[in-house]
Amino acid sequence: MSSFDTTSTGSIATVSPSARRSSAWHARAQEGGNVLEIDDLHITATASGADVITDVDLDLKPSEILALVGESGSGKTTVGLAVLGHFRTGLTHAGGTVWLYPSDADEPAEMTALPDATLRQLRGARVSYIPQDPALSLNPGMRVGEQISEVLDIHGFGSSAEERAERVRQVLREVGLPDDEAYQRRWPHQLSGGQQQRIGIAMAFAMYPDVLVLDEPTTGLDVATQAQVLDTIREMTVRNKVAGLYITHDLAVVAEIADRIAVMLRGRIVEHGSCADVLERPQHDYTKTLLAAVPDLAGRNRIGDFERADVPEHEKAAAEARAKDAEKSQKTHLLTTDATHASPAAEAATASGSETGTASPESGTAGTASPATGTSGTGGATTANQVGEPQPTAPALDAVLQVRGLGLSYGPKTILKSIDLDLQAGECTLLLGESGSGKTTLARSIAGLNDGYTGDVIYRGETIARSTRQRSIGQRTDIQYIFQSPFSSLNPRRTIGESLAVPLEMAGGLSAAQRREQVKDALDAVRLGRQFHDRRPGDLSGGERQRAAIARALVNMPSVLICDEITSALDVSVQASIISLLRTLQDERGLAMLFVTHNIALARHIASRVAVLNGGRIVDDGPVDMVLENPQHTYTQELLTNVPSL
Numbered sequence: 016m017s018s019f020d021t022t023s024t025g026s027i028a029t030v031s032p033s034a035r036r037s038s039a040w041h042a043r044a045q046e047g048g049n050v051l052e053i054d055d056l057h058i059t060a061t062a063s064g065a066d067v068i069t070d071v072d073l074d075l076k077p078s079e080i081l082a083l084v085g086e087s088g089s090g091k092t093t094v095g096l097a098v099l100g101h102f103r104t105g106l107t108h109a110g111g112t113v114w115l116y117p118s119d120a121d122e123p124a125e126m127t128a129l130p131d132a133t134l135r136q137l138r139g140a141r142v143s144y145i146p147q148d149p150a151l152s153l154n155p156g157m158r159v160g161e162q163i164s165e166v167l168d169i170h171g172f173g174s175s176a177e178e179r180a181e182r183v184r185q186v187l188r189e190v191g192l193p194d195d196e197a198y199q200r201r202w203p204h205q206l207s208g209g210q211q212q213r214i215g216i217a218m219a220f221a222m223y224p225d226v227l228v229l230d231e232p233t234t235g236l237d238v239a240t241q242a243q244v245l246d247t248i249r250e251m252t253v254r255n256k257v258a259g260l261y262i263t264h265d266l267a268v269v270a271e272i273a274d275r276i277a278v279m280l281r282g283r284i285v286e287h288g289s290c291a292d293v294l295e296r297p298q299h300d301y302t303k304t305l306l307a308a309v310p311d312l313a314g315r316n317r318i319g320d321f322e323r324a325d326v327p328e329h330e331k332a333a334a335e336a337r338a339k340d341a342e343k344s345q346k347t348h349l350l351t352t353d354a355t356h357a358s359p360a361a362e363a364a365t366a367s368g369s370e371t372g373t374a375s376p377e378s379g380t381a382g383t384a385s386p387a388t389g390t391s392g393t394g395g396a397t398t399a400n401q402v403g404e405p406q407p408t409a410p411a412l413d414a415v416l417q418v419r420g421l422g423l424s425y426g427p428k429t430i431l432k433s434i435d436l437d438l439q440a441g442e443c444t445l446l447l448g449e450s451g452s453g454k455t456t457l458a459r460s461i462a463g464l465n466d467g468y469t470g471d472v473i474y475r476g477e478t479i480a481r482s483t484r485q486r487s488i489g490q491r492t493d494i495q496y497i498f499q500s501p502f503s504s505l506n507p508r509r510t511i512g513e514s515l516a517v518p519l520e521m522a523g524g525l526s527a528a529q530r531r532e533q534v535k536d537a538l539d540a541v542r543l544g545r546q547f548h549d550r551r552p553g554d555l556s557g558g559e560r561q562r563a564a565i566a567r568a569l570v571n572m573p574s575v576l577i578c579d580e581i582t583s584a585l586d587v588s589v590q591a592s593i594i595s596l597l598r599t600l601q602d603e604r605g606l607a608m609l610f611v612t613h614n615i616a617l618a619r620h621i622a623s624r625v626a627v628l629n630g631g632r633i634v635d636d637g638p639v640d641m642v643l644e645n646p647q648h649t650y651t652q653e654l655l656t657n658v659p660s661l
Contacts, residue, residue: 049116050258051075051098051226056111056127058093058102058282067106068093068282075226075258080249082261082269082290084305085279086586087557091262094279095228098260099142100126100134117141118225140170143219147231149211153203159214160199163187166221186217189254190247208450209240213247220251227252227259233268234583237449237613242657245272264586266309267616267659270294278302308591310616312643312658318591318620414439415607416461416494416575421470423456430456431468432631436609438575443601443608445618445639447654448628455499457628458577458611462496474575488522495568499580501560504567505552511538511563512548515570522571537566540603541596558589562596569600579611594621615654618643627651 051074058068068090075081083091093106098115102108113126117137124137138144146152154162160183166172167179184194190213192198203211212232219227229248233241249272252259261273269276269290276293278286278301286299297303310318414437421434430453438444448454459465461472463483471478474494480486498504505514515534519525525533535545541562552560561581568576578597582590598621601608610621618625618639625642627635627650634648646652 048076049074050077050118051116051260052112052114053094053098054112054114056094056097056113057109058090058097059107059109061105061107066282068097071111071282071284073260073277073284073287075260077225077256077258078253079275080252080259080261080273082263082273082276083279084263084266084269084276086264086305086588089279090282091279092230093282095144095230095260095262098126098226098228099138099144100129115142115226118223136170139166139219139224140222141224142226142228143222143224145212145215145219145227145229145232147234149208149215149232152215153211155203158200158202159206160187160196162214163218163221166218170222172222182221186221189220189251190214190217191243192217207240208236209244212236212240212244216244216247216251220255220257223255224257227257228262229259230262231264232261234263234265238615238654238657238659239449241268241659242271245659248272264588265659266294266306266587271659278305305588308587310587310590310594310614310620312616312619312655318587318594415475417471417473418457418461419471419473421457421460421468421472423453423460423465423468430631431460434470434633436626436633436636438607438609440574440607441601441605442623443597443610443621444624444626445615445622446609446611446626446628447613447615447618449613449654452628453631454611454613454628455579458496458579458609461609462494462577463491464496492518492522492571493573494575494577495571495573496577497564497568497579497581499583501557501564502552504564505560507552510549510551511543511555511566514552515563515567518567518571534566534570537570538563540569540600541566556589557585558592561585561589561593565593565596565600569604572604573606575607575609577609577611580613582617583612583614597621615643616658627654 053071053073056068056071057066059065060067071094073081073083073094083094085091093103096103097108097113100113108127111127115124115126115137117124118141124133124141126134126137126142129137153159157165163183163186164179167182172182173179183199187194187198192210192213203214206214215232232248233244236244245268248259248261251257261269263269273290275289276287277284278293278299280299280301286293286297286302293302294306297306308318416438418434418436421431421436422429423431434457436444436446436457446454446458456465460468460481463472463479463481463486466482468481472481473479474490479490483491505511512531512534515537516530519530519533531548535548538545538547543559543562543566547555547559547563552563555563564581582593585593594617597608597610600606610617615625622639624637625635625639626633627642627646627648629648629650635642635646635651642651643655646655
């Protein structure tokens with residue numbers, strides 16, 4: 016643990032967090048006292064009085080990180096916001112306390128009982144919050160340096176503008192970003208996702224807080240960026256003696272950063288202990304099942320295939336009952352989706368809007384092409400030598416779809432360079448790369464959603480038009496695209512059945528009754544059930560919306576399915592169910608699939624081949640085992656090194 020008493024930079028002496036804290040705070044720290052205590056917290060739904068959070072007890076010490084783990088709808092964000100004294104609309108604080116021991120005061124603050132004016136003084140100063148989506152947390156109309164400075168201005172940091180300016184430079188350096196004026200004058204949209212998140216971390220640490228609430232801060236980041244952000248959070252927490260409450264669904268991340276783990280299920284803490292105890296010796300059945308849903312790089316246990324016996328019989332019966340219950344907050348993905356063979360309507364439905372998935376509104380029209388069957392690997396594979404030049408290998412036989420020499424540039428900037436890729440019936444190719452590598456651009460080009468590319472996309476031996484609008488109905492129906500966000504293809508004003516019927520209406524040839532029956536068949540295929548036909552997207556959980564988006568892509572029986580980061584923001588339990596569903600559909604229909612992701616840990620759970628994209632080029636390409644066990648390119652080796660694991 017680092018200890019800093021004073022830091023001097025130039026002519027400005029910046030006082031360290033140790034010097035700013037009161038003698039009472041230091042005395043508590045030396046005695047091993049807590050800086051945060053949650054006692055018997057109870058939160059209910061205002062309208063119904065239903066329990067949302069029940070009997071939650073947690074505590075935190077300086078420099079300690081406690082991971083609060085659970086799937087979507089478990090209540091972990093609700094607890095995190097309660098630490099800030101905030102209760103979302105529709106929720107009521109029904110009992111219990113949240114005690115904060117501020118470093119600049121001798122008396123604790125009861126966050127659940129303070130007036131708004133006092134809470135505003137504490138938030139951002141003594142207790143800070145880092146949200147999941149950095150792009151949404153930053154003001155797009157304010158330069159990044161000004162946003163950090165604003166935090167200092169609001170809370171009256173220092174005695175002069177010069178001291179505040181130096182603190183901005185200091186905290187930028189601490190999070191590993193440039194501190195020069197040019198960088199501070201950048202707009203949020205000019206930064207990468209990882210840089211945006213680091214700006215959020217800098218804002219959170221600017222006032223030397225005592226408690227930091229981190230709400231899924233690395234969800235959606237590629238593994239390299241995630242590793243950097245986790246390192247920054249851990250280092251800043253220890254250096255500044257901050258207590259961190261790290262909210263997440265990703266147990267692999269927890270193993271990298273946390274000291275203790277608390278597992279939440281339906282608003283209750285069901286297991287609590289050290290990382291080693293919870294991860295290596297889990298006691299609760301839910302914790303065991305949650306661990307089984309985490310994808311591991313070695314593929315020892317395929318996610319979606321975990322043992323149902325881990326779930327007690329009374330939980331299975333309760334899961335089926337919850338599937339019929341309109342109170343979504345009482346459901347859980349793990350104990351309903353895979354614990355029984357009941358409809359996945361039982362998936363937890365209090366998922367936040369950050370969850371993803373979807374089918375193209377443009378690419379979905381009706382076709383009846385019979386998908387070919389086959390199990391052999393993708394062709395046109397390449398391997399890369401140590402200097403990064405792809406070395407072509409023998410092409411695959413009878414590829415359903417081939418990409419040859421595909422390139423794309425925006426002005427002087429080259430995005431994709433001479434891409435060769437083959438997709439074969441009955442197989443899945445994982446297209447892997449970090450943010451900005453060009454993988455979504457490539458996927459959209461193949462689907463005809465980017466028409467400015469050079470080179471060829473060849474479907475069943477025929478070079479097809481670059482734009483989906485110029486492709487035949489059969490080609491559009493045979494090649495389907497699922498977007499990252501389900502709302503890209505599911506109109507919130509239409510029922511699920513109406514959205515799924517649109518591609519069929521565009522193609523023509525079917526009566527209204529036939530279209531309705533085909534839509535219901537698609538809902539059955541994705542394990543939603545026909546009762547979802549008349550529901551709207553807002554009535555569904557994140558996992559259910561994802562399944563509906565997949566159903567929209569499947570309604571015309573395509574041969575090629577392109578999945579663009581469709582599990583990137585889903586919790587591990589929903590991710591496991593979606594991966595299991597895709598495997599089943601691939602086996603049943605012989606789909607050729609391109610699965611775009613930054614999560615290399617999914618490779619052995621969904622794919623037969625891996626293509627690694629870096630700097631617009633495919634630098635590694637081959638069977639999963641070959642790429643993962645003997646990566647040829649240094650970039651692939653670095654990706655494998657950065658994968659968090661249990």
